[in-house]
Amino acid sequence: MWRLKSKTNNDNLNTDSGKEYLTMSTLELNDISYKYNNAQTRAVSNAACKFEPGHLYAIVGPSGSGKSTLLSMLAGLDLPTDGEIHYDGESLTKLDLDRYRRESVTMIFQQFQLFPLFTITENVCFPMELQGVQPRDAKVKAEKLLESVGITKEQFKRFPSKLSGGEQQRVAIARSLATGAKILLADEPTGNLDVANTEKIMAILSKLARDKGYCVIVVTHDMDVANAADIVYQMRDGQLKEVSRLAGV
Ligand SMILES: Nc1ncnc2c1ncn2[C@@H]1O[C@H](COP(=O)(O)OP(=O)(O)OP(=O)(O)O)[C@@H](O)[C@H]1O
Ligand SMILES: [Mg+2]
Numbered sequence: 001m002w003r004l005k006s007k008t009n010n011d012n013l014n015t016d017s018g019k020e021y022l023t024m025s026t027l028e029l030n031d032i033s034y035k036y037n038n039a040q041t042r043a044v045s046n047a048a049c050k051f052e053p054g055h056l057y058a059i060v061g062p063s064g065s066g067k068s069t070l071l072s073m074l075a076g077l078d079l080p081t082d083g084e085i086h087y088d089g090e091s092l093t094k095l096d097l098d099r100y101r102r103e104s105v106t107m108i109f110q111q112f113q114l115f116p117l118f119t120i121t122e123n124v125c126f127p128m129e130l131q132g133v134q135p136r137d138a139k140v141k142a143e144k145l146l147e148s149v150g151i152t153k154e155q156f157k158r159f160p161s162k163l164s165g166g167e168q169q170r171v172a173i174a175r176s177l178a179t180g181a182k183i184l185l186a187d188e189p190t191g192n193l194d195v196a197n198t199e200k201i202m203a204i205l206s207k208l209a210r211d212k213g214y215c216v217i218v219v220t221h222d223m224d225v226a227n228a229a230d231i232v233y234q235m236r237d238g239q240l241k242e243v244s245r246l247a248g249v
Helices: 006-011 067-074 097-104 120-130 135-148 165-177 195-210 223-227
Strands: 027-034 044-051 056-060 082-087 105-109 183-187 215-219 231-236 239-245
Touching: 027 067, 044 067, 044 082, 056 067, 056 195, 056 223, 067 183, 067 215, 097 105, 105 165, 120 135, 120 165, 135 165, 165 183, 165 195, 183 195, 195 215, 195 223
Parallel strands: 044 239, 056 215, 056 231, 105 183, 183 215
Antiparallel strands: 027 044, 027 082, 231 239
């Protein structure tokens, strides 16, 4: 059952401080596996866990261990070849996957992937305009979102290439929030950043999870990034295992 409607979805774009848990957004993995066509072994093998709102998760593991494959299933880009993923109790196989990808999950990447020929504000407006938000309203919300990730007014009309890597990733976060989705997936979001910018990005992701109720899942090679998470999973040869959890979580 859909708990997010297009309109209410963007009502979630509350950039004020304070806790908000307007949607549930829990992902439950029931023994999921994934085998690529022609592959000998499974890239993901019997993964079982629950990702809940209000928490920041890290997934670590060596290259080729299946982290991105797992993330692409969580994003609804691929369905497990065995097992099921449940979103708020409903199997992804029963949901409108296009809508799930558009409204329920959002992703940020190592290379930021902003539209180079759009200004920063236009980048953040884009997902809202796709959802039918009036351009004027989208602009107001985009600017609030940009400010909430520390982008200044003077930068609003710049093109992405005129920002530092850390700033570009913060714009990418603002754009992903503009979708209204409450599950934020990040594949090596700090892989191109220095220590100071990595800390800034992790502080934002942590605040989104802990103060705003997002479910944030970060794939990383960086143990400092993993240490910022509430719960850490390790992938090894496609198998997912919880390796640490903050006390009280
Ligand atoms: N399209 C594909 N077709 C066949 N095999 C694939 C495909 N994509 C990935 N694989 C294989 O699946 C396994 C898991 O890959 P995946 O990209 O999920 O690993 P990863 O943990 O994200 O690695 P990295 O840390 O290098 O990004 C690897 O053995 C990889 O070669
Ligand atoms: Mg990967």
